[in-house]
Amino acid sequence: MIFRQMFDSVSGTYTYLLASRRGGEALIIDPVIEKVDRYLQLVRELDLKLVKAVDTHLHADHITGLGALRDRTHCITVMGEQTKADVVSMRVAEGERVGIEGVALEVLYTPGHTDDSYSYLMGDRVFTGDTLLIRGTGRTDFQNGDPRQQYDSIFNKLLRLPESTLVYPAHDYKGETVSTIGEEKAFNPRLQVKSIDEYVALMNNLNLPNPKMMDVAVPANMRVGLAQDEIARRGWAVGAHEAMGLLGRPEIAFVDLRESTEREKRGVIPGSIHAPYPALADNLGPGGSLRALADHKRLLFYCAFGERSAMAVQAAQDARLVTARHLQGGIDAWQKAGGPLSK
Numbered sequence: 427m428i429f430r431q432m433f434d435s436v437s438g439t440y441t442y443l444l445a446s447r448r449g450g451e452a453l454i455i456d457p458v459i460e461k462v463d464r465y466l467q468l469v470r471e472l473d474l475k476l477v478k479a480v481d482t483h484l485h486a487d488h489i490t491g492l493g494a495l496r497d498r499t500h501c502i503t504v505m506g507e508q509t510k511a512d513v514v515s516m517r518v519a520e521g522e523r524v525g526i527e528g529v530a531l532e533v534l535y536t537p538g539h540t541d542d543s544y545s546y547l548m549g550d551r552v553f554t555g556d557t558l559l560i561r562g563t564g565r566t567d568f569q570n571g572d573p574r575q576q577y578d579s580i581f582n583k584l585l586r587l588p589e590s591t592l593v594y595p596a597h598d599y600k601g602e603t604v605s606t607i608g609e610e611k612a613f614n615p616r617l618q619v620k621s622i623d624e625y626v627a628l629m630n631n632l633n634l635p636n637p638k639m640m641d642v643a644v645p646a647n648m649r650v651g652l653a654q655d656e657i658a659r660r661g662w663a664v665g666a667h668e669a670m671g672l673l674g675r676p677e678i679a680f681v682d683l684r685e686s687t688e689r690e691k692r693g694v695i696p697g698s699i700h701a702p703y704p705a706l707a708d709n710l711g712p713g714g715s716l717r718a719l720a721d722h723k724r725l726l727f728y729c730a731f732g733e734r735s736a737m738a739v740q741a742a743q744d745a746r747l748v749t750a751r752h753l754q755g756g757i758d759a760w761q762k763a764g765g766p767l768s769k
């Protein structure tokens with residue numbers, strides 16, 4: 427198991443790099459844009475392939491590295507389904523899993539610091555974002571924060587994990603690196619309250635100044651910019667209504683890039699082929715299944731929101747599959763346009 431905790435001293439952010447082995451797939455949690463070169467250097471040094479980048483919530487104190495990592499590694503970006511960020515290619519909800527080779531994160535919805543705050547449980551450790559900090563909790567006074575929800579997230583979800591569970595937060599300002607659920611239960615001053623009302627009163631009286639970066643970071647993190655605009659300019663995008671007109675045509679192959687869990691949750695475009703995004707390079711390479719298919723059909727990639735499919739159409743064009751297109755806006759746009767779905 428490869429597990430690295432990295433620190434951005436400007437924002438006090440912890441970033442985590444996870445992989446099951448050298449040479450395998452890797453996942454990163456809460457990357458900071460200024461540190462992207464360092465993460466990618468470490469990924470190379472450990473011979474890893476970065477396939478997923480996760481933000482625990484929309485950050486107000488630093489600009490996320492999600493967009494830059496996506497541009498440079500074509501990784502899948504992941505956030506909770508409540509997020510207002512545009513960049514995200516996979517949105518998860520309570521009870522789902524975020525997986526890479528040999529690693530599975532269990533998704534816990536833990537709102538309160540923001541309404542899109544999630545924690546991720548991996549066996550003996552939990553990544554708590556800004557929901558539960560070491561001897562502290564994330565502020566609840568902006569970005570749809572809510573101390574009542576936070577109390578519920580902490581007391582009824584996180585503190586119910588085994589006491590030995592390691593707590594890895596998104597921030598620390600005093601140099602602490604790790605704690606446990608049992609320690610926080612016993613010694614976190616914010617959690618020594620007798621009722622939810624006492625916790626709400628405590629949180630509502632913190633009177634904290636806004637983070638220095640807030641006016642810059644929040645808008646930037648909501649609009650990290652999609653690869654989709656550029657793909658559309660090149661004429662490689664197909665709108666949902668146009669795509670509906672192509673359904674059932676023998677010369678068109680709809681190719682679903684999503685993961686099995688996403689397909690089960692949302693349904694699939696009838697008759698489409700399943701070719702998960704992480705295997706794209708192999709599928710488009712010599713002897714790959716999509717390359718063979720493209721000999722007699724036009725590939726029409728789709729995913730959840732059009733992000734992975736935009737990257738896929740670029741990869742296909744680079745591999746000289748010039749008729750490849752993608753469904754702009756993904757299954758989300760398809761569904762909104764009234765496109766049929768099957769299970």
Ligand SMILES: [Fe+2]
Nearest residue numbers: 484485486556
């Ligand atoms: Fe935060």
